[in-house]
Amino acid sequence: MTDIYDKITEISKRRGFFWPSFDIYGSASGFYDYGPLGTKLIKNIKSKWRDYYINKESFDEIISTTIMSEDVFRASGHLDGFEDAMTECNNCNKSFRADHLVEDFTEEQADSLSNQKIYELIKENEVSCPACGGELGEVYNFNLMFKTSIGPGTGRNGYLRPETAQGMFVDFPYLQDTNRGKLPFGVVQIGRAYRNEISPRQGVIRLREFLQMEAEVFVKPGEKNHPSFSKVKDEKVKLYSIDQQEEKEGKPQKIKLEEALKSGLIGSEILAYYIGLTKKFLLDLGIDQSKLRFRQHLDEERAHYAEDCWDAEAKSDRFGWIELAGISDRTNYDLKKHGKNSNQDLRAFDKYKEPKKIEKKVISPNMDKLGPKFKDKSKKIAESLKDIRPEKMEKLLDKEKFEIEIDGEKFKLDDRYVEVEKKIEKRSGERFYPHVIEPSYGLDRITYITIEHSYDEDVLDEEKRKVIRFNKIVSPIDVAVFPLIEDKKLLNKSQKVIDSLDNELNTVYDESGSIGRRYRRQDEIGTPYCITIDHQTIEDNTVTIRERDSTDQIRVKISDINTTINKLTKNKVKFNELTSSPT
């Protein structure tokens, strides 16, 4: 079978988009390196993404470590949640989730049980292999995180992060300070994440070491709107909701974001906004709109922390619908967990417009009476009194006398020793855990799909042509320069043309092989324009620009070439609107 995936893999290895890592020693699945062209492509995709999130949304970018202490992942839930209890059939060797089997066969909630206990339950209830009925082996853990130890000996345990997100959560106190306490604010991170997948087998689609671009938007719980929503409200997106997925004939529907929001299909304006932004971003890269949809996570697949989640999915020729990005509402899950586990205050402070004055009843022990009477016990008594609710205290004081018990000792008290005072407390704001909206992008998959959706074959002079129709903003090479033949005069002119081009333009030079072959070499890696220096150049200082998609050519003066190429690559002018310079 030769499909687009095979063709892209072949071009990738030969021309340098990506290839298997440490291949000379026999690569391991789930690891890929990016070659020179792939690296440029990724750089361009990152740059477009930063354009959206850093320039337009004004988010901050950080770099956090890829190895983090075990505590981080205990709090985040990855240590337990990322670990599956597995068992294998002794007869047919198939693997199963041990806890799921126990739940299927018995009434037990096996989710949180130890492996030992699950194994006992399997034995007691004679749970057997669902495939062949064979005996099941011992229960073992499989955690998808890569473990390491920090420092020599029995140092602290560390893990390679399974997502870049945690770095932004644990840095929250610093981030809040650098944002001077204001909400909402957003933070992004581009970097590697690691998951020790059981068996990744889909090229760069499922990797053990992969690239993420994640944004975390910290918002007030009740304020999940976005000031720029109007910019995307008329954007039509293909939404595939839970209901549609559960219906037999359910199909995604194309709908304006504003309508999807009004009808409650999308739960909050801010989610709708980032769905719109994600669509625009992906289309900018050249991803095919007809092969793009947003699918809502089903209840059972949604992560423990998420309230609502929509995946941007792209259709791949070989792999079907694959997730490129996930836009989820993580609520206050992460900050709350890290706050509790670290004993640090990860809440935000929301200042009221006007400080609120709250009348409060406060219990006030009279120490000048308590002291002389109860001596060394008086401090403890006072503390116990303060623990009583003011309302209850008022009732107690209505009686002539009341008793409290401390460490088994009883003390008789009355209104001489304690009173309930009314105090006016000034509150200038309140503390709360911000909610997190997380648009998270898988860079490797986006890169692959960008190539796949841009890949095309057409026929030129009865000959098949492989061409990657990259959008100009992502194309690794902007322009190629060729002398028509290897003639000294033409070579010299070519150098002058290259010199006249901006340094920002990615340029290649090629003088070997026939001109047609050189055009094909560039078509195959998606270079949008080729400049050719021919004999006429010597006479009138004009060169030809050849467009990749149409293979049409125009003639331009060398003095105009830099301006023209810049206009073309920045989409300020269309190729077919240009006419050859008068000669």
Added chain:
RNA sequence: GCGGGUGUGGUCUAGUGGUAGGACCUGAGCCUUCCAAGCUCAUGGCCCGGGUUCAAAUCCCGGCACCCGCACCA
């Protein structure tokens, strides 16, 4: 991790125990006035490691990678 299949230069492939061959690509040279032209030359290979054998690309074992199916994918 399990079962099945596959593994020969960058790519496609011939080779069934006895000197590893071709085509394309790539590079050098010649030729060449715009879309993979031609000629000459060159680089480059039996997935890796063991074993059997006088001799292994070929047979056996193990590993790795890829493909299909199962399982897994917070």
